[in-house]
Amino acid sequence: MESQGEIVIAAEALRVWVRGQQAAWDDESDQIPVPSPVRTAPAVVPSIPVPPVAPPPQAAVVPEAITPRPVSLPLPAPVSAPPPVPQPVVEVPTPVVAAAPASAVAAAQTSDRPAPAQSIPFAAADFAPAASAKWRVAAVVALVALVVGGGFIWRRGAASPRVGAAAFDSLPAGAQVFVDGKPVGTTPVRVELNPGPHAVEFKLKDATRTQTIQIAKGLELPVNIEWNPRKKGGLQITSTPTPAKVSIDGHERGQTPLTLGDLPVGTHTVQIESAAGSVRRKVEVTDGRTETLAESIYPGWLHVSAPIEVTVSDAGKGLQLDDGHRVLLKPGVHAIRIDNRELDFSLTRQVEIEPGGTARVAVEVPTSTLTVTGSTGAEVFVDGAKAGEIPLEEYRVKLGTRDVMVVDQSGVTRHVTVTVTTRPARIDVAATRP
Numbered sequence: 311m312e313s314q315g316e317i318v319i320a321a322e323a324l325r326v327w328v329r330g331q332q333a334a335w336d337d338e339s340d341q342i343p344v345p346s347p348v349r350t351a352p353a354v355v356p357s358i359p360v361p362p363v364a365p366p367p368q369a370a371v372v373p374e375a376i377t378p379r380p381v382s383l384p385l386p387a388p389v390s391a392p393p394p395v396p397q398p399v400v401e402v403p404t405p406v407v408a409a410a411p412a413s414a415v416a417a418a419q420t421s422d423r424p425a426p427a428q429s430i431p432f433a434a435a436d437f438a439p440a441a442s443a444k445w446r447v448a449a450v451v452a453l454v455a456l457v458v459g460g461g462f463i464w465r466r467g468a469a470s471p472r473v474g475a476a477a478f479d480s481l482p483a484g485a486q487v488f489v490d491g492k493p494v495g496t497t498p499v500r501v502e503l504n505p506g507p508h509a510v511e512f513k514l515k516d517a518t519r520t521q522t523i524q525i526a527k528g529l530e531l532p533v534n535i536e537w538n539p540r541k542k543g544g545l546q547i548t549s550t551p552t553p554a555k556v557s558i559d560g561h562e563r564g565q566t567p568l569t570l571g572d573l574p575v576g577t578h579t580v581q582i583e584s585a586a587g588s589v590r591r592k593v594e595v596t597d598g599r600t601e602t603l604a605e606s607i608y609p610g611w612l613h614v615s616a617p618i619e620v621t622v623s624d625a626g627k628g629l630q631l632d633d634g635h636r637v638l639l640k641p642g643v644h645a646i647r648i649d650n651r652e653l654d655f656s657l658t659r660q661v662e663i664e665p666g667g668t669a670r671v672a673v674e675v676p677t678s679t680l681t682v683t684g685s686t687g688a689e690v691f692v693d694g695a696k697a698g699e700i701p702l703e704e705y706r707v708k709l710g711t712r713d714v715m716v717v718d719q720s721g722v723t724r725h726v727t728v729t730v731t732t733r734p735a736r737i738d739v740a741a742t743r744p
Contacts, residue, residue: 471528475502478510481536485514500530544571544600545593547580549607554584571600582607587640589665609638610663614648616673618655618710623647641665648673653709654731678730679704680712684739688718704734714739 478487480497487494488511494501505527512519519535546569547556553565558578573595581590586607613636614622622629624644629637641663648657661669682690682702690697693713697705707730714726716739728737
């Protein structure tokens with residue numbers, strides 16, 4: 311039962327069943343045999359534990375009130391009380407009875423035998439609450455079962471989805487979408503649909519695409535189209551060592567050995583990385599073909615040449631050049647730093663090492679400025695080349711140790727050695743007479 315109508319039908323059937331049970335119970339109570347009344351002499355009744363009588367359950371509210379029929383029964387004769395059942399002691403008022411003869415009381419007090427069971431009169435109306443309690447209990451149980459079961463069915467029906475959905479998208483976006491001939495929006499758009507097949511039509515300018523989709527209850531179906539699909543090809547990649555991570559155009563695609571069949575036609579950059587290093591290659595993918603790329607990853611050489619003394623490091627780790635100014639490095643891209651602290655010189659170069667190849671770095675020493683003061687008009691020579699006359703202002707020279715010679719007008723010569731760094735250098739040379 312998943313609809314409200316089915317729950318109502320079930321409730322009506324339950325109500326009819328309860329009425330039938332009530333009639334059956336009433337008939338049974340009409341047929342209870344009534345014994346003839348027997349008169350007995352009043353006697354003192356010993357105290358007998360009386361089991362607690364639970365109050366009749368309150369009648370529950372049902373869709374239609376059910377009123378029990380009154381039953382008229384003749385007064386039954388007193389019957390023997392049943393054996394007492396152990397129950398919690400309940401205070402019961404002592405019934406008022408007529409006094410018995412003294413001899414009978416004395417006999418009862420001195421006898422070792424238990425007193426015979428005494429007749430306890432009770433009214434026939436005592437049967438009515440028991441009979442009516444049956445159908446009341448049944449009605450309450452049935453109503454509770456109906457409410458609980460109906461609530462469960464209602465919750466199950468509410469939680470159970472009755473429709474599915476489709477998420478429409480296109481490249482480029484903005485295409486009109488029609489489902490079963492009705493417009494539902496432009497891509498990207500999400501639409502809830504009844505389960506089953508649906509005819510879908512996409513329109514973008516003068517182009518039209520149609521297809522049939524199958525919607526499942528409670529599920530969302532992605533529907534994507536590409537208006538101008540590019541031609542595609544394949545690429546098979548292997549490496550030594552293996553496995554090695556493969557990235558194509560900056561996107562990781564897997565590990566070697568790897569075969570791809572969804573690459574657009576054109577040029578792609580393939581990078582293969584492993585613990586032994588990395589290599590980068592340009593690959594041309596053609597339509598309908600699978601290209602192959604096989605790479606071995608092993609070290610290559612770095613060669614550094616400089617006119618001054620330098621130190622070389624790679625990512626903060628110092629490198630020791632051999633007599634040929636070379637050092638072995640893993641293949642891949644390296645950030646090489648070249649320094650000369652004395653000259654306050656530093657240079658960083660990005661170098662790509664190929665397996666078995668040699669990457670060369672030639673250091674070009676930058677220039678700084680030199681200012682020379684002294685005897686006005688004296689000629690100034692730097693490393694043997696005439697630089698000008700004093701005062702010589704901000705003369706451009708290369709970094710390093712330089713020999714400065716000053717010759718005054720009288721022919722007196724004086725030599726000064728100066729270390730030129732990246733910071734401007736300044737010297738004062740006074741010519742001395744013989």
